[in-house]
Amino acid sequence: MPKTYELDLGDYWRIVKRRKVIVLGTFFIITAAIWIHTSRIPPTYKAAASVKVDKPRTAGTTDPTFDVWEGTDFFEAQMEVISTSGVAHEAASALGLIKEGMTEKEVGAIIEPFQGVIPSKRGNTNILDISVTTNDSKQAAMIVNAVAKGYQIWSLKDHNEQAKQVREYVWDLLKENEEKLRLKEVEVREFKEKNPIGASLGTFQSQVVDMEIKLSNLLEKYTDRHPEVTELRGQIENLKVRLAKFPELEMQFNKLTGELQSLNSIYGGLKQKYEDAKIAEAQTVSGITILDVASPPDSPIAPDLQKNVTIGAVISLILGILLAFVKENVDTSISTIEEVEDFLQVPILGVIPEMVHFTPPEKKWEWRNWLKFLPFKAFQRSGGSDITAIEEVRKLIMLSGEEHQFSSLEAYKTLRTNVNFAVAQKKGQILEITSAGAREGKSLTALNLSLTLAQNGQKTCLVSGDLRRETVSRILGVNKEPGLVEILTKDIPWSDVIRKTTDLLVGELPPDRILQTMGIDNFYLLTSGRLPPNPAELLSLDKMRTLLTELRQNFDFVIIDTPPVLPVSDASVLGPQVDGVILVYQVGRTARGALKRAKVQMASTGANVLGVVLNNIKAAEMKMAPTYYYYKEYYGPDEQLVRERHRKKSQGKSWWEKIFSRTA
Ligand SMILES: Nc1ncnc2c1ncn2[C@@H]1O[C@H](COP(=O)(O)OP(=O)(O)OP(=O)(O)O)[C@@H](O)[C@H]1O
Ligand SMILES: [Mg+2]
Structure with a gap:
């Protein structure tokens, strides 16, 4: 026996029609509430400026210490920089908002709105957008423009500061190098003087020849043991010993001159860098270019009255219909006869x-x-x-x-x-x-x-026929047995158990x-008779059919x-x-x-x-x-x-x- 109960479209429409007060009530109340609420929300405006950021090439920064950002994401770091208090401070200063003698707290309050900007990178470019959302259209534009400017100023100052540090560092190196160079020069000069090196080798050799000629001349005059001869011979020997050492000394000398040369070239390079750093320090152009200046937005971005009310209307309509169905399900009331007839x-x-x-x-x-x-x-x-x-x-x-x-x-x-x-x-x-x-x-x-x-x-x-809860015999005050159950289970004819007026008269009701x-x-x-354990089965017996036909x-x-x-x-x-x-x-x-x-x-x-x-x-x-x-x-x-x-x-x-x- 099918027991399913399905509502068709017509039923749904009837329910909605019948519960139109709930449906429309929910719809209007919620929609109106959303409308009122949305209109009371203060409008918020969004303004955006954009800047192009070129990676700065700090002069003289061959030293890796100055290129730390190369390893990190440069633009990520720049976006962080834009919302720092340093940039906010520059922005506020550019607008002339920060006066001398202000306390730290006062300055903090002034720069706070400038720190509320949101920077974002535009795709795969070097352009950063700076946006802000506030309740005032003009203020929004003013803030982003000031932050863009502040960022530019901050960047330049930062750049110059870096250049200054480079210059000072290079200066220290230069001084150190200069001293080393001077010492090396002295060393070379002295070495050259003391040793038969390079050009002095010939002099030494001709000296030996001269001395040997002089010796032969002396030997013509004196004996071997003459002191003059002995001395000259000693000198010649000495010179010869030194000449024998020549290749070694030459190498030493070359090393020294090599060192001197490298010190010289380092010195030259440092001098160049020092000049570059001085120029960079004096630079007045930052790598930041302001591309778009924000103008006060005409319309707010929030609240979107139309969108809110539309969404609210749809949701409240669905809710209203749902409520109508809930109400319908728990409703035990009847409103009009036609409605019931229509429904059933x-x-x-x-x-x-x-x-x-x-x-x-x-x-x-x-x-x-x-x-x-x-x-x-x-x-x-x-x-x-x-x-x-x-x-x-x-x-x-x-x-x-x-x-x-x-x-x-x-x-x-x-x-x-x-x-x-x-x-x-x-x-x-x-x-x-x-x-x-x-x-x-x-x-x-x-x-x-x-x-x-x-x-x-x-x-x-x-x-x-209620073989579960017999009521009529109780109301009429007659015994329920024998009755229907006895007709169906024992072969008692119905005419034997049917109660007539006379039976009622002997019952409990006043005659x-x-x-x-x-x-x-x-x-x-x-009457029902003795209540059986299986009423439904009894009622489906063929005997029941026969009984009904007879009745x-x-x-x-x-x-x-x-x-x-x-x-x-x-x-x-x-x-x-x-x-x-x-x-x-x-x-x-x-x-x-x-x-x-x-x-x-x-x-x-x-x-x-x-x-x-x-x-x-x-x-x-x-x-x-x-x-x-x-x-x-x-x-x-x-x-x-x-x-x-x-x-x-x-x-x-x-x-x-x-x-x-x-x-x-
Ligand atoms: N029109 C009415 N006016 C006043 N009371 C009523 C009315 N109809 C029913 N009742 C009350 O409801 C009670 C239950 O009635 P009745 O026994 O006829 O219900 P039933 O549907 O046969 O119950 P069951 O499901 O138990 O067989 C009655 O005893 C009576 O108090
Ligand atoms: Mg009953």
Whole structure:
């Protein structure tokens, strides 16, 4: 048996239409709130300037100490620099905002907005954009322009400072070198003087030759031992020894001159660098070029009223629809008859008012009592207050002897009329009375409908098909055994267990009430019997079919009271075996979604759902009743007369009394 219950597009549209107040309310309230909130947000403006950054070539910086940034990302570092206090300070100074004698705190406050700029690199170029967002359009432009300028000044100063350091360093090196050079020169000169080096070699050699000539001349005059000869010979020997050492001395000398040369060239290089550093220090152009100067933006970047309101509107609409569905799901109320009929696609056969107003003793601590103070009606359940004392329930049945309210009598008569027309006045009709959930008034409606039909002269048998919670025998004060269960399980003929007026008379009800009820002899009762463990199985027995066929032949109407549809399957089992199903719905007790589910489920078993009886309707909920005239076209001449009579009578009555007068 298919139990699925799916909403189609039409259902969704109906729900939205019905809940338009929630949908539109949510939509307008949220959208308006967003609109108001957005319009109150102070506007923010964004301005941007751009600068081109050329890597500076600091003169004289061959020393790697000065090229530390080469290893890091130069532009990353520059972007960091732009938002430092140094640049902010230059920016503020350029605008003339920093005065002499200001405290550090005051300066800090002035430069703060300038530090709020956001630098970014433009793609793979050497262009940096400097942007800022503030509440003032002019201020935004002023800040970025000043920061660009400040950055330029800062860069130049930084560059010059570096050049100065280079110059000083080079100067120190130069001085050091100069001293080394001087010492080396002296050393070379002295070495040259003392040793037969280079050009002096020839002199030394000719000296030796001269001395040897002189020696031979002396030897002509003197002997070998003459002191002059000995001395000259000694000198010659000495010179010869030194001449023998010549290659070694030559090497020493070359080394010395080489050293002198390198010192000389270092000195020259340093001198050049020193001159370069001096020029760089005096340089007045930084590597920063301002490309774009910001002008005050015309329109703010935030808040975007149009965007916010559009997004808000879409979200609130979705939320509104969601709320509508939530409300629909938990809603237990009924607004108009047409709406219910439209929703369920079945007619309303009767609107039975709340016959006795029953207020349960208030339990102060109960959380439900506090819920009613909540503004969300969706979470309140107005229904659910039952009369449990059997004497009280007995006052609600359509037997004489009780002062029934006019409206309830008329309501049951209308139900009877509508039922008669719904089955096209055919005889031998079996009707099943059920509901979506428990305690909606199935048994009371079945009993009162049966009694009202009997009073109309129609032979009616009320069958207690609720084999789980037998109520009718209890209300009527008769023993529930033997009954339906015994017919189905033992071979007892139905005519043996059916209760007639005489059986009622010996029951617990006052005999007067029974005897004085018009047409009571048309009323028959088939009680449940001993409650079985397997009601649904019993009801699906073939014997049940046979029984129903027999009853159909013997009565104008067979009204079967059954358990609710959604919790148990008994009602669904009986559905296809009967001529029509009437759903009882107690407004305020069961969610309307459940009612629709019950209807769809019954229809899916092949049952013919005749319509719905709205039961236990409180005066406050009667606002939907003015349109309750669905079956007016079926009213026979008698009914028309009654209607006319009530129309006249109803003048001066309260509006809901008028409604019931109209329906009769
Ligand atoms: N129109 C009404 N006016 C006042 N009270 C009502 C009305 N209809 C039902 N009730 C109250 O609801 C109670 C439950 O009714 P009834 O036993 O007919 O419901 P039910 O749907 O058959 O319940 P169950 O699911 O237990 O079989 C009744 O005892 C009565 O107190
Ligand atoms: Mg019942």
